Amino acid sequence: MRARLLVFTAAVMLSFISSTLAQGMETVWSGLVMANNVPEPTPIPAELNRLEGTLKQLFGYNQFQVIGQSRQTLKNGEEDWLAASKYFSLHVASKAAAKSSYLLNLQLFQQEKLLLETDAKLSKSSPLVIKGPQVGDGLLVLLLVVE
Amino acid sequence: MKTFEENWTAWLDGKLTGKELVEFEASLPDKGAAELEKGDAQKLRVFLKEQLGEHAMANQEFFHHQLRQQIESDSVQTAPVESVKTSAPESWWTIRRLLWTGATSLAVFAVCTFFIMRPTPNGGQSTYLTQIINARVDPAVSPNATISMFETKEDKVTVLWVEGLQTLPSEYAAK
Numbered sequence: 001m002r003a004r005l006l007v008f009t010a011a012v013m014l015s016f017i018s019s020t021l022a023q024g025m026e027t028v029w030s031g032l033v034m035a036n037n038v039p040e041p042t043p044i045p046a047e048l049n050r051l052e053g054t055l056k057q058l059f060g061y062n063q064f065q066v067i068g069q070s071r072q073t074l075k076n077g078e079e080d081w082l083a084a085s086k087y088f089s090l091h092v093a094s095k096a097a098a099k100s101s102y103l104l105n106l107q108l109f110q111q112e113k114l115l116l117e118t119d120a121k122l123s124k125s126s127p128l129v130i131k132g133p134q135v136g137d138g139l140l141v142l143l144l145v146v147e
Numbered sequence: 148m149k150t151f152e153e154n155w156t157a158w159l160d161g162k163l164t165g166k167e168l169v170e171f172e173a174s175l176p177d178k179g180a181a182e183l184e185k186g187d188a189q190k191l192r193v194f195l196k197e198q199l200g201e202h203a204m205a206n207q208e209f210f211h212h213q214l215r216q217q218i219e220s221d222s223v224q225t226a227p228v229e230s231v232k233t234s235a236p237e238s239w240w241t242i243r244r245l246l247w248t249g250a251t252s253l254a255v256f257a258v259c260t261f262f263i264m265r266p267t268p269n270g271g272q273s274t275y276l277t278q279i280i281n282a283r284v285d286p287a288v289s290p291n292a293t294i295s296m297f298e299t300k301e302d303k304v305t306v307l308w309v310e311g312l313q314t315l316p317s318e319y320a321a322k
């Protein structure tokens with residue numbers, strides 16, 4: 001009887017710890033996306049699949065191409081990383097915030113020049129989209145998604 | 148008018164008297180055999196009275212008898228249950244314990260889920276949506292830039308809308 005009680009207690013503890021740990025390890029996908037209108041658009045990248053409708057509706061472009069990206073696993077919530085293309089780079093520094101969200105400092109650089117800086121509390125269920133500068137006949141869009 | 152059988156039974160029991168007795172004995176075809184049969188019947192009656200006759204009980208004996216009968220009937224009723232109990236192997240996982248264990252597990256799971264999943268109060272704002280705390284552009288680089296923020300309800304997307312950034316040539320779209 002005691003052995004069964006121990007097994008039961010261990011199972012409960014294990015499920016509690018594993019669910020807590022599973023919640024603590026999350027990946028943030030950061031992307032520099034070039035949006036433009038073309039006669040034959042290429043398929044949208046997999047990372048943007050669930051946002052395709054929203055992006056097209058928001059910006060009015062029919063093609064979205066990733067020109068720079070980064071996928072960062074947040075272990076302790078205090079990491080920094082860079083998603084870069086040839087001329088642009090997005091620097092992200094994270095701080096642990098409340099459950100299910102991360103406090104991020106974002107800096108968009110055009111080569112060495114800081115174009116935009118923002119602080120945001122990124123939630124797991126809510127992607128962040130930033131409208132960047134016009135580039136040629138297209139638009140630079142920044143995206144952050146907790147996967 | 149009595150039948151022959153009624154008269155025969157009454158004669159065997161010695162209950163025929165007077166004229167009835169005389170008439171019945173006269174009607175018997177073989178009085179010797181009948182007398183013999185009557186003697187046997189009387190012997191049998193006496194024997195049965197001796198062996199099976201009711202035995203009068205005293206009060207104390209009567210109550211003892213009642214108590215014994217009650218105890219016997221009670222033990223007959225409980226005996227099958229006990230035999231079933233002893234014949235089945237004892238197991239810790241009885242139905243009642245299984246139910247209790249299941250209910251306890253569900254309760255523990257619900258409590259754990261509640262503490263893990265509960266949203267943290269955050270000044271009335273939902274923690275399920277990304278919030279933009281602040282945003283700024285370099286006024287020297289983009290003096291006409293304006294910033295606005297909104298959320299789309301469909302995908303819960305938070306949008307930082309920056310207008311007026313300096314337009315760049317198309318080669319900046321390179322990977």
